[in-house]
Amino acid sequence: MEEATKLLKEKGINPSIQRIKIFKSLLGNCDHPTAKDIYKRISKEIPTLSKTTVYNTVKLFSDRGILQTIRGKEGEARYDTKAALHPHFRCKKCGNLYDLDKKLIVKDKEKIDGHLIEEKYVCYSGICKNCR
């Protein structure tokens, strides 16, 4: 059995062809696709694919802890199989989102991977004191 298929089954997800392809699309690409990106890629192979299925599937994956949703510059959802583990770098010009090494320690105004860093934004999440 294929690796992707096996992983889905392990998570209790019925491995339909759509789900396998969407999962592979997330695994195989180091970018952070939007629903539209995923739809465009896979509808070449499955012409009847609908965006609803893409949204259904990423929602399912998210519920099962397979992927994380991160927000792009314009607020569109982007999906990443390992978003919580590493920092990102977003280009203010082209809007691309790059992965950075988790262990990297970055100082202000420093260049890293050839990118010129101008700002750093940190957001922690968890349960606040009022909700505990």
Add this chain to the structure above:
Amino acid sequence: MEEATKLLKEKGINPSIQRIKIFKSLLGNCDHPTAKDIYKRISKEIPTLSKTTVYNTVKLFSDRGILQTIRGKEGEARYDTKAALHPHFRCKKCGNLYDLDKKLIVKDKEKIDGHLIEEKYVCYSGICKNCR
């Protein structure tokens, strides 16, 4: 002249009543309001206020470097007069966004300000190597 009015003028912004109130609303509240939040607050005082004006104004403020746009969990725009300077803490339960002290160094799973931190997300931005 009022402080808020003076600050707007310094930035070359004509201090209309709407702009002053929106600016004050951002300064005076330590939360990070959405356009809707701002609209709801100020339309109590200015019943004819339109959401368009709120959007126009935050866009203007953003262009002049007065505020930063940060993205909420659901992707809605939230506005902060000093977002780039400090990290945030977002509660996974209630969705509230809290300011954290910039100088704080936070380790994983640590409690801070009484909040229980579960995840840390870092995003750098600037100009990528392909755009330079």
Add this chain to the structure above:
DNA sequence: TTCTCTGCAAACGCTTTGCACGGAT
């Protein structure tokens, strides 16, 4: 006059919802 500001209405883009069809069990 011209320029700026405002705000209604409509459009737009991303995402969700309702529902019905088809296939598997």
Add this chain to the structure above:
DNA sequence: ATCCGTGCAAAGCGTTTGCAGAGAA
């Protein structure tokens, strides 16, 4: 028969755009 996965169509929601009226310079 039920349950599940899919996908069309429509709705929902935040945001932007087009445009016109009012007011300031």
